[in-house]
Amino acid sequence: xxxxxxxxxxxxxxxxxxxxxxxxxxxxxxxxxxxxxxxxxxxxxxxxxxxxxxxxxxxxxxxxxxxxxxxxxxxxxxxxxxxxxxxxxxxxxxxxxxxxxxxxxxxxxxxxxxxxxxxxxxxxxxxxxxxxxxxxxxxxxxxxxxxxxxxxxxxxxxxxxxxxxxxxxxxxxxxxxxxxxxxxxxxxxxxxxxxxxxxxxxxxxxxxxxxxxxxxxxxxxxxxxxxxxxxxxxxxxxxx
Amino acid sequence: xxxxxxxxxxxxxxxxxxxxxxxxxxxxxxxxxxxxxxxxxxxxxxxxxxxxxxxxxxxxxxxxxxxxxxxxxxxxxxxxxxxxxxxxxxxxxxxxxxxxxxxxxxxxxxxxxxxxxxxxxxxxxxxxxxxxxxxxxxxxxxxxxxxxxxxxxxxxxxxxxxxxxxxxxxxxxxxxxxxxxxxxxxxxxxxxxxxxxxxxxxxxxxxxxxxxxxxxxxxxxxxxxxxxxxxxxxxxxxxx
Numbered sequence: 157x158x159x160x161x162x163x164x165x166x167x168x169x170x171x172x173x174x175x176x177x178x179x180x181x182x183x184x185x186x187x188x189x190x191x192x193x194x195x196x197x198x199x200x201x202x203x204x205x206x207x208x209x210x211x212x213x214x215x216x217x218x219x220x221x222x223x224x225x226x227x228x229x230x231x232x233x234x235x236x237x238x239x240x241x242x243x244x245x246x247x248x249x250x251x252x253x254x255x256x257x258x259x260x261x262x263x264x265x266x267x268x269x270x271x272x273x274x275x276x277x278x279x280x281x282x283x284x285x286x287x288x289x290x291x292x293x294x295x296x297x298x299x300x301x302x303x304x305x306x307x308x309x310x311x312x313x314x315x316x317x318x319x320x321x322x323x324x325x326x327x328x329x330x331x332x333x334x335x336x337x338x339x340x341x342x343x344x345x346x347x348x349x350x351x352x353x354x355x356x357x358x359x360x361x362x363x364x365x366x367x368x369x370x371x372x373x374x375x376x377x378x379x380x381x382x383x384x385x386x387x388x389x390x391x392x393x394x395x396x
Numbered sequence: 397x398x399x400x401x402x403x404x405x406x407x408x409x410x411x412x413x414x415x416x417x418x419x420x421x422x423x424x425x426x427x428x429x430x431x432x433x434x435x436x437x438x439x440x441x442x443x444x445x446x447x448x449x450x451x452x453x454x455x456x457x458x459x460x461x462x463x464x465x466x467x468x469x470x471x472x473x474x475x476x477x478x479x480x481x482x483x484x485x486x487x488x489x490x491x492x493x494x495x496x497x498x499x500x501x502x503x504x505x506x507x508x509x510x511x512x513x514x515x516x517x518x519x520x521x522x523x524x525x526x527x528x529x530x531x532x533x534x535x536x537x538x539x540x541x542x543x544x545x546x547x548x549x550x551x552x553x554x555x556x557x558x559x560x561x562x563x564x565x566x567x568x569x570x571x572x573x574x575x576x577x578x579x580x581x582x583x584x585x586x587x588x589x590x591x592x593x594x595x596x597x598x599x600x601x602x603x604x605x606x607x608x609x610x611x612x613x614x615x616x617x618x619x620x621x622x623x624x625x626x627x628x629x630x631x632x633x634x635x636x
Contacts, residue, residue, distance in 0.1 A: 163604075254612045259602025280609075287604035322623060362499025362622050364403075364527035369520075372494045372615035375608070379616045382602050383562060 158183055159283030166219030170194045173202050176213025183214065192216075207275050221285065222272060222292040225264070225299060229306040233261030235381055236303060236335040238310070239269045240296050240349050242370065247341050248272070249280025250371040256284035258378040259386075263288065266296040267349075296337075300352045303335040312337040312345055312353035313377050315367045320360040321380055330384035336377050341370040399523030406459035410434045413442050416453025423454065432456075447515050461525065462512060462532040465504070465539060469546040473501030475621055476543060476575040477614065478550070479509045480536045480589050487581050488512070489520025490611040496524035498618040499626075503528065506536040507589075536577075540592045543575040552577040552593035553617050554585055555607045560600040561620055570624035576617050581610040 160167050170187045172194060177184055187194055202211050228236070237255040242248045248270045255263050265272050272278075272292050278285055291299070300310050309332055319326060337353050339345030350356055359368055359376045368376070400407050410427045412434060417424055427434055442451050468476070477495040482488045488510045495503045505512050512518075512532050518525055531539070540550050549572055559566065577593050579585030590596055599608055599616045608616070 250609055250612060253605055254608060256603040257599075257601045257605035257608050257612075282605065282607070282609070284603075284605050322626070359497075359619070361497045362626065363496040363524075365493055365497035365524050366522065368494060368497050368615070369490055369522070369611075371609075371612055372490060372497075375612035375615040376619045379599070386562070386602065 158186075159286045160216050160218045163286040165221050165286050167192050167216045168219065169217040171197050171202065171205055171215040171217075173197060173199055173213040180214055187216075208279070220273070221290065223289045225291050225294050225302050228262035228264070228289045228291060229302050232306040232308070232333060234333045234385055235260040235378065236308065237263045237374065237378060238296065238299050238303070238335050238337045239263065239265050240337060240345060241266075241268045241340040242338060243268070243270055244341050244370075245270045245274040245276035246280045247370045248274075249277040249282075249285075251338065251374045252277070252281040252290070253284040254371065254375045255378055256281075256287045258375075258382040260378060260382075261288060262291065264291040264294050264299045266291075266294045266299050296349060297352060300335070300337070304354075306333075308333040308335045309355075310335045310337055310353045311377075312339070312350050312356045313359065313373050314339070314345055314350055314356035315358050315361070315373070316344065317356035317358045319355065319357050321357055321377065322360050326357055327384070330381050331388035334381045336374070336381065338370060338374055338377075399526040400456050400458050403526040405461050405526050407432050407456045408459065409457040411437050411442065411445055411455040411457075413437060413439055413453040420454055427456075448519070460513070461530065463529045465531050465534050465542050468502035468504070468529045468531060469542050472546040472548070472573060474573045474625055475500040475618065476548065477503045477618060478536065478539050478543070478575050478577045479503065479505050480577060480585060481506075481508045481580040482578060482610065483508070483510055484581050484610075485510045485514040485516035486520045487610045488514075489517040489522075489525075491578065491614045492517070492521040492530070493524040494611065494615045495618055496521075496527045498615075498622040500528060500618060500622075502531065504531040504534050504539045506531075506534045506539050536589060537592060540575070540577070544594075546573075548573040548575045549595075550575045550577055550593045551617075552579070552585055552590050552596045553599065553613050554579070554590055554596035555598050555601070555613070556584065557596035557598045559595065559597050561597055561617065562600050566597055567624070570621050571628035574621045576614070576621070578610060578614055578617075 170192050252263050272290050359373050410432050492503050599613050
């Protein structure tokens with residue numbers, strides 16, 4: 157709610173319980189100042205509205221914030237997360253939050269990925285839904301083509317490939333503009349979707365685990381690119 | 397179940413539904429060969445036993461696998477995850493899985509952390525509970541002291557510190573034996589627990605997110621150490 161107001165999402169209504177109104181007086185005042193109608197409701201109504209077991213007592217109705225694919229490629233981004241059929245809202249929201257933290261310029265929910273407005277996804281994103289451009293309902297093929305046209309390399313995170321994030325030639329190119337492609341949490345990227353990428357890269361498994369979970373793999377991949385891009389940029393600036 | 401048998405956990409009983417018995421015939425045969433009593437149960441009984449909405453149809457009763465603190469410091473480990481008051485079983489299990497993938501030699505569930513045998517934690521660990529030594533119910537102070545005595549640096553993952561994982565002096569020491577200390581998913585590490593560590597380090601936030609979720613931060617930290625230790629080791633071997 158605070159994020160929605162701060163980042164300019166269109167808030168049309170605010171529902172609040174009596175305890176939450178005292179607890180978040182600053183937010184309620186901010187909403188009122190912004191001309192947002194504030195409705196005081198019972199805990200039961202809030203539980204029903206929020207569709208969660210332990211609602212925060214504060215619920216904002218916001219306009220959609222997603223943008224079309226074309227809006228995230230001009231100017232060309234340096235780091236993007238593409239979600240292909242990521243079904244679990246908690247996973248998708250966590251990847252959105254991590255992409256935001258890593259400084260990605262967009263997250264694309266492609267093909268049969270969960271709706272970014274799913275309540276669990278919004279909560280797992282911890283406000284990040286409002287921080288960076290989100291594309292909803294794109295076809296993966298279109299998203300990949302758009303990224304490539306904007307000069308990004310498309311790298312598929314694929315635990316089954318022999319090509320590791322540690323390989324010197326993979327490391328050497330991490331500073332390039334990159335769209336990371338993440339597949340479904342259970343079955344990964346089927347060959348036809350993986351083939352859309354320029355190359356597959358695996359987060360190396362040093363121990364006995366069969367794989368990483370999606371959000372952990374995404375954190376390692378996105379931060380590897382973010383750090384390389386940042387070090388490169390800093391070095392570049394130092395050299396001028 | 398497969399992991400429990402493969403990694404030598406003491407399996408005392410196997411419960412299985414009729415469909416799962418056909419689907420996992422190899423596992424059931426393996427259990428029978430190992431002298432484990434196999435009990436066929438209805439879907440209703442399985443749902444009650446497994447305490448989950450969509451059980452896999454196969455449930456093994458295993459002996460506890462956790463070990464005392466002293467068992468994980470001899471020989472001295474290079475990479476350990478210490479969980480301080482990590483309450484969410486999904487988070488704790490995911491960190492356990494990530495620590496395993498990153499090649500950590502132990503995970504310590506300290507202070508008021510969730511029970512590693514919590515069903516959600518076991519499921520989120522995806523078998524990793526059986527892959528590396530797990531210490532349950534340790535006092536954090538004792539765990540930190542044991543790690544330090546074994547020659548490890550104790551680094552607290554703390555998003556609020558100004559010291560970043562990218563800082564050159566932090567990077568320079570990532571290859572040293574390290575115990576990463578992770579705090580509660582909601583309130584992090586209170587000052588008294590943070591003070592137990594040799595230093596705090598933050599995963600840098602490049603975007604607008606206020607923080608990373610625990611499992612994502614742990615993935616970035618553990619893989620940063622794992623990679624540095626590995627590169628160092630490889631370089632060392634190449635130099636001999």
